[in-house]
């Protein structure tokens with residue numbers, strides 16, 4: 001199998017993660033040819049790892065050994081780099097969010113069409129094991145029909161880094177994390193969005209959102225809540241899912257959590273009322289032991305191939321991409337609707 005050479009543009013946090021972790025994990029498919037970063041310190045860091053460096057983006061794009069360009073720069077630069085690289089005959093793996101908005105993506109896709117290059121976006125959280133458990137629960141319905149999914153990521157470190165604070169650079173948590181969480185649910189649910197409501201947070205006083213709550217209701221009736229917070233010293237669970245026969249909670253990326261199913265045992269004893277604060281409640285008391293059962297969360301059914309494996313097969317064999325550009329566009333359009341009023 002012929003290895004494809006990758007030229008990396010942007011060797012910061014994510015560019016170096018691709019080089020150190022993701023590309024080697026793809027086995028023998030790709031080989032890093034070299035790196036270009038506008039920051040000399042990052043070029044030194046690349047050289048210290050034994051990587052070749054290019055003096056300019058043009059030099060990288062002129063290298064015939066570079067078949068694929070990985071774009072891992074801040075969000076406002078993706079479009080121009082992608083267009084230059086495709087025009088130079090390169091296929092592209094572009095970091096998320098693909099661009100600043102849907103109009104920029106449309107420009108990119110026009111060039112991809114004209115140059116007949118592969119353009120794929122690194123919406124990698126479709127491969128997250130916690131998400132794949134939720135996918136399993138949604139599709140196989142061990143908790144009955146799923147009618148509500150809540151997806152949250154909470155941290156307490158504020159907005160990280162430098163450019164993520166700037167609107168002009170494509171900063172803010174909606175573009176940063178929102179793109180992943182919206183993409184997961186839109187990919188999962190085979191239905192259009194029927195209702196969208198949201199509240200962006202500016203509690204830290206930045207010009208971009210430091211978090212948000214988004215309510216997405218799908219045409220098939222599924223209600224979802226997506227929440228990102230950077231001021232949460234106490235985290236809510238990563239996932240909370242309700243079906244007609246039970247409830248699941250995944251606390252964190254380590255897949256800790258629980259799942260409880262109603263037994264449907266109509267002869268089960270009624271719940272025993274409990275003291276609740278200064279009152280008494282039967283409604284909020286736990287169901288009797290016979291009325292519910294604790295079941296293990298399913299093991300995630302991993303996708304058949306990794307994102308890099310899929311990228312290789314798309315480029316070399318014309319295989320169907322897991323991340324289709326039409327899906328990427330639909331996510332960008334949702335984010336456009338939210339950011340239009342900010």
Ligand code: NAD
Pocket residue numbers: 009010011012013014015036037038039042057071072073074075077095096097122123124161163176
């Ligand atoms: P970063 O600030 O750590 O790194 C960006 C690097 O790009 C810096 O070294 C900077 O000097 C360089 N750079 C800026 N403009 C450049 C240009 N025109 N040409 C060459 N180099 C340039 O940022 P990061 O966290 O690595 O984020 C980079 C991209 O990766 C962003 O789009 C971000 O959203 C994405 N990202 C994706 C994931 C994921 O899970 N898919 C995770 C983190 C970041």
